[in-house]
Amino acid sequence: MTYFTQKIAVVTGAGSGIGRALALELVGRGARVAICDVDAAGLAETEQLIRAAGGEVRSDHLDVTERERVLAYAAEVADHFGAVHQIYNNAGIAFTGDIEATDFKHLERVMDVDYWGVVNGTKAFLPHLIASGDGHVVNISSVFGIISVPTQGAYNAAKFAVRGFTEALSMEMASRGRPVKVTCVHPGGIKTNVARNAGQVDGLDHDGLATTFDRIARTSPARAAEVILDGVQKGRTRVLIGADARVIDLVARVAGPHYQRLVGRLAGKAGL
Ligand SMILES: NC(=O)c1ccc[n+]([C@@H]2O[C@H](COP(=O)([O-])OP(=O)(O)OC[C@H]3O[C@@H](n4cnc5c(N)ncnc54)[C@H](O)[C@@H]3O)[C@@H](O)[C@H]2O)c1
Known part of the structure; x- marks a missing residue:
């Protein structure tokens, strides 16, 4: 039996x-999963x-920005x-892209x-998690929710917001005696398609950024x-992933707001 068995x-x-x-690891640890994405x-x-791994799965096309759909989806999955x-x-x-060069529409889309995708998912599922008597909210922020870097203003803003929202929820669930644990995850660099799927301001080289x-x-x-x-199994409120994330977290704690001088200088040398 694990924390995930039959969940x-x-x-x-x-x-x-x-x-x-995550979906594969959850199934490997005994959970049944509902998965969703915009990429069919x-x-x-x-x-x-x-x-193929013998897991039980329900699969749905879902855009997390469509609030009414996310609310309906939560009810459908619970049912x-x-x-x-x-x-x-x-x-x-x-x-x-630099904030100066980034259109409002891109700043808004990332947010x-x-x-809002995280807020929609959290709010839609929270009543069901509470009703389960043993719930857990896991929100993915980033190391860029711990420090900001030049050219990532839109992403920094969204990931700092996820962290603020998630940490408030964590304290609320604990102090109101709700049976829901809350974990905020801050990955460092993970080898995924995130950079290939990313947008950028005109003039920046998409393939070059992805290769870097x-x-x-x-x-x-x-x-x-x-x-x-x-981390979820241990009930951690914050999970850092990778040595890079641990170093960034340490720099943020030790240097406080002065991290900007160090990171700004390093980013300048890297051409950001
Ligand atoms: N890869 C990293 O280094 C890294 C670091 C820190 C945080 N993160 C975060 O981890 C999470 C997962 O990213 P990843 O690295 O696996 O990237 P990825 O691009 O490989 O996967 C992201 C998935 O989200 C889906 N998606 C995008 N918009 C959506 C929408 N509106 N509704 C539903 N699904 C949508 C995409 O289709 C894709 O399948 C993201 O929140 C990302 O910001 C990643």
């Missing part, structure tokens, strides 16, 4: 990367992998399985998916999923 877990953005790895082909592949215990709000997108990311990202999605579920 019903929902993973958003499960058609790729960390979401896919990626989602079908994840579903196939789960079935389908009879309960929902865990929501992994993982779906996300990235965007690169819509990365922040592929070189920097050190942790596999499978390892990220293991670290997340180990």
Whole structure:
């Protein structure tokens, strides 16, 4: 028996990367999963992998920014399985560019998916998690929810917002005696399609940015999923993934707001 045995877990953005790895690891640890994504082909592949591993899965096309759909989806999943215990709000997108050069529409889109998508998933599933008597909310922020870096203003804003929202929820659930634990996850670089799927301002080289990311990202999605579920099982409120994330967290704590001088200088040298 593990913390996940026979639990019903929902993973958003499960058609790729960390979401896919999470769904597979959850099934490996005994959970039954509901997976969703906007990418139908990626989602079908994840579903196939789960079935091949002998897991039980429900799969739905879902855009996490569509609030009414997310609310209906939560009710459908609860009805389908009879309960929902865990929501992994993982779906996300990235965007690169100086704030000065970034259109409002791109700033808003990142916030819509990365922040409001998390809010929609959390609020839609919370009543079901409370009703389960043993719930868990797991929200994926980033190391960029701990420090900001030049060219990531949109993403930084959304991931800091996820952290603020998630930490408030964590304290509320504990102090109101609700049977729901809350974990905020801050991955460092994970080898996924996030940079290939990302947008950028005109004039920046998409393939060059993706290639640089592929070189920097050190942790596999499978390892990220293991670290997340180990932290969830231990009831951790914050989970850092990778040595890079641990170093960044340390710098933020030791340097406080002065981290900006150090990171700004390093980013300048790297051409950001
Ligand atoms: N890869 C990293 O280095 C890294 C680091 C820190 C945080 N993260 C975060 O981890 C999460 C997963 O990212 P990943 O690295 O696996 O990237 P990925 O691009 O491989 O996967 C993201 C998935 O989210 C889906 N998605 C995008 N918009 C959606 C929407 N509106 N509704 C539903 N699904 C949507 C995509 O189709 C894709 O399948 C994201 O929140 C990302 O910001 C990733």
